[in-house]
Amino acid sequence: MNRKLLKTMNSTHVLSSKEIKQKWLLIDAEGLSLGRVASKVAYILKGKHKPNYAYNLDNGDYVIVINIDKVVLTGNKKTDKMHYRHTGHPGGIKEVSYGDLLEKTPEKMMTISVKGMLSHNPLGRKHLRKLKVYRGAEHPHKAHKPTQVTI
Numbered sequence: 001m002n003r004k005l006l007k008t009m010n011s012t013h014v015l016s017s018k019e020i021k022q023k024w025l026l027i028d029a030e031g032l033s034l035g036r037v038a039s040k041v042a043y044i045l046k047g048k049h050k051p052n053y054a055y056n057l058d059n060g061d062y063v064i065v066i067n068i069d070k071v072v073l074t075g076n077k078k079t080d081k082m083h084y085r086h087t088g089h090p091g092g093i094k095e096v097s098y099g100d101l102l103e104k105t106p107e108k109m110m111t112i113s114v115k116g117m118l119s120h121n122p123l124g125r126k127h128l129r130k131l132k133v134y135r136g137a138e139h140p141h142k143a144h145k146p147t148q149v150t151i
Contacts, residue, residue, distance in 0.1 A: 015054045022130075023061045026146035028137075030067040033074055034098075034113055040151050041065060041110075042117035045127040058123065062130045064146050068106045069135045073098055083112060107133040 025044060029037045043049060047059030073081075078099030085094050101109040110133045118124040132141060 013052075015052050015057060015059065017057060019052070020057065020059050022059075024064065024141060024144040024146040025061050025149045026064045026066065026139075027149050027151065028067055029065050029110075030070040032071060032151055034071050034077075034109070037065065037071065037151060038110065038113035039117060040149075041114050041131065042127075044149070045114070045118065045130055056123070058126050060127055060130065062132070062141075062144070062146075064132045064134070064139050064141055065110060066134050066137050066139055068110050068133050069102070071102070071106065071110070073102060078102065083109075106135060 027037065027041065041063050044063050045060040047053050047057075047061070050059060053059060079097055081098040082095045083098065083101060086092055087094065098109060101112075111128070111131065114131055115124075115128055118127050132139065
C-alpha cells in the first residue's frame with residue numbers, strides 16, 4: 001500500500017489554535033433555573049458543543065447572558081444557599097445568601113456559578129473571560145451579531 005495513503009488512514013487530526021473559529025452566542029435567562037443556565041454556559045465556554053473539542057485549547061465560544069435578574073432559584077436556595085469568600089485576614093470569612101446576590105448583583109451570582117463549573121487553572125480563567133452577563137435585555141455586543149441559543 002502507498003505510505004502516504006496509509007499515513008492518512010491511521011492518523012488522528014489534532015486541532016491547532018489557527019483552526020479555531022469562535023462565535024458569539026446569546027442566552028436569555030428569563031424564567032430559567034440558575035443551575036441549568038450555568039451548566040449550559042460552562043459547556044459552551046469550554047467548547048464541548050463542537051465536534052472538534054480539545055480539552056487543552058480554548059475552543060469555546062463567547063457567551064452573552066441577558067435578563068439574569070429574572071433567573072429562578074428553586075427550592076429554599078434564596079435563603080439557605082450561601083456564597084462564602086475570605087478577605088485573607090484572620091476571621092475574615094464573609095457570607096451572603098443567594099437571595100441577596102440575586103437582588104443586589106445577579107451578574108456576580110451567575111459568574112460565581114459558572115466559575116465553579118469550569119476548570120480551576122489558567123485555561124478555566126481564560127474561558128471565564130469570554131462570559132458576558134447583563135441584568136436587562138440590552139447588551140453592548142450587537143456588532144458581533146450574536147446567535148440566539150435556547151435552553
